[in-house]
Amino acid sequence: MKFALACYGTRGDVEPCAAVGRELMRRGHEVCAAVAPDLVHYTESVGLSAVAYGPHARQWQDLHREVLTHTVRRFWRLPELVRLVRRDRELFDQCLEETRTTLMSLAEGADLLLTVVIGEQVAVNVAEYYDIPLATLHTFPMRPNGQLVPLLPAPLARSAMTASEWLSWPAVKKLDDAQRGELGLPKVSGPASRRIVKRGSLEIQAYDEVCFPGLPAEWAKFDGQRPFVGALCTGLATDADEEVASWIAAGTPPILFGFGSTLVKSPTDTIAMISAACAELGERALICGGATDFSQVSSPEHVKVVAAVNYASIFPACRAVVHHGGAGTTAVGLRSGVPTLVLSTWGDQTIWGTRIKRLKVGTARRFSATTRASLVSDLRSILAPECVARALEFATRMSKPSESVTAAADLMENFARTRRTG
Secondary structure: OOOOOOOOOOOOHHHHHHHHHHHHHHHHOOOEEEEEEHHHHHHHHHEEEEEEEEOOHHHHHHHHHHHHHHHHOOOOOHHHHHHHHHHHHHHHHHHHHHHHHHHHHHHOOOOOEEEOOHHHHHHHHHHHHHOOEEEEEEEEOOOOOOOOOOOHHHHHHHHHHHHHHHOOOOHHHHHHHHHHHHHHHOOOOOHHHHHHHHHOEEEEEOOOOOHHOHHHHHOHOOOOOOOOOOOOOOOOOOOOOOHEEEEEEEOOEEEEEOOOOOOOOOOHHHHHHHHHHHHHHOOOOOEEEEHHHHHOOOOOOOOOEEEOOOOOHHHOOEEEEOOOOOOHHHHHHHHEEEEEEEEEEOHHHHHHHHHHHOOEEEEEEEHHHHOOHHHHHHHHHOOOOOHHHHHHHOOOOOOOHHHHHHHHHHHHHHHHHOOOOO
């Protein structure tokens, strides 16, 4: 069978698709992925063929973050805000237009089209045009539910998420109508998420249901349309793994600080803050820079800095983990049985930080609000014996990485075989 994967976004969006795509290819299927230009090399490194579409994901992510920051903190600088919003919209339109062109080519002859949330409104049209099954992949509960926002009563939370879907639809309606017109498809009167549900598409929940205890019961009415498989990750080794493992073994277990795709504006200040906080607590620190280059910053003896490590193998050897709160990184931490501090910079990261606190396996705050004093306080909190014990116990209830990938691949194979729409 042929599987087309549309996974626009940063590595956190691409890796789950890459993990299941690699498993499908191992089973003998043809798999091709469409990703942002800056993720082509990564996708090919896991063994998948890849085509580029849309703007660079990091470029758009940084711009979008700047728009949000400007809106909240510098809203009175209206001309600058207008310029940023206009540029953000240009990249959005570019993404949707290139998604349309790319997916029309990618999905031709495919037995199933898989998409992430960015561009799903285009994917559902392409799947309808080719009359093939559509699957979506979600790394947190994106459809209306009463569990995502714990501070709100369930009915109000569901209503708020439903309203958000409808309020965001006008932003894509014009492009949506144009695409459907070009494809000879009838006009529609609602957001893509509604059409995906009505079409009976497969909505894979790539996170553990134990993280949202009330959600399986709430979504039972969808009769298997939203299966939970657990987080999907490739678990690729890095050149630094052996060296880091040796460094860890030579002393006390460190606290790992990972920044993923989040670009740290001041590497010097960040290392100074981490170094001072860990020195005060008598802890060692392992800093994984990710998208940020820390190589030009000197660090004291109790701090080791690397570009990247295999989180799945290194996390369990650490005292605790501190990271941005990406869905994949959060899942690796929960599976490793070590307490977590989430320092978020983005909306979905804040969601996972809130979930970490609610599960009592760590704590969270915004990265922009973090100081040396707050970091010391937060680290003391997650290193407390009760938090350590809770994290260790919670890990026993998480899915295993290989089981999650197998389950997702099984679902996609079965759906492609049995649910071709008429």
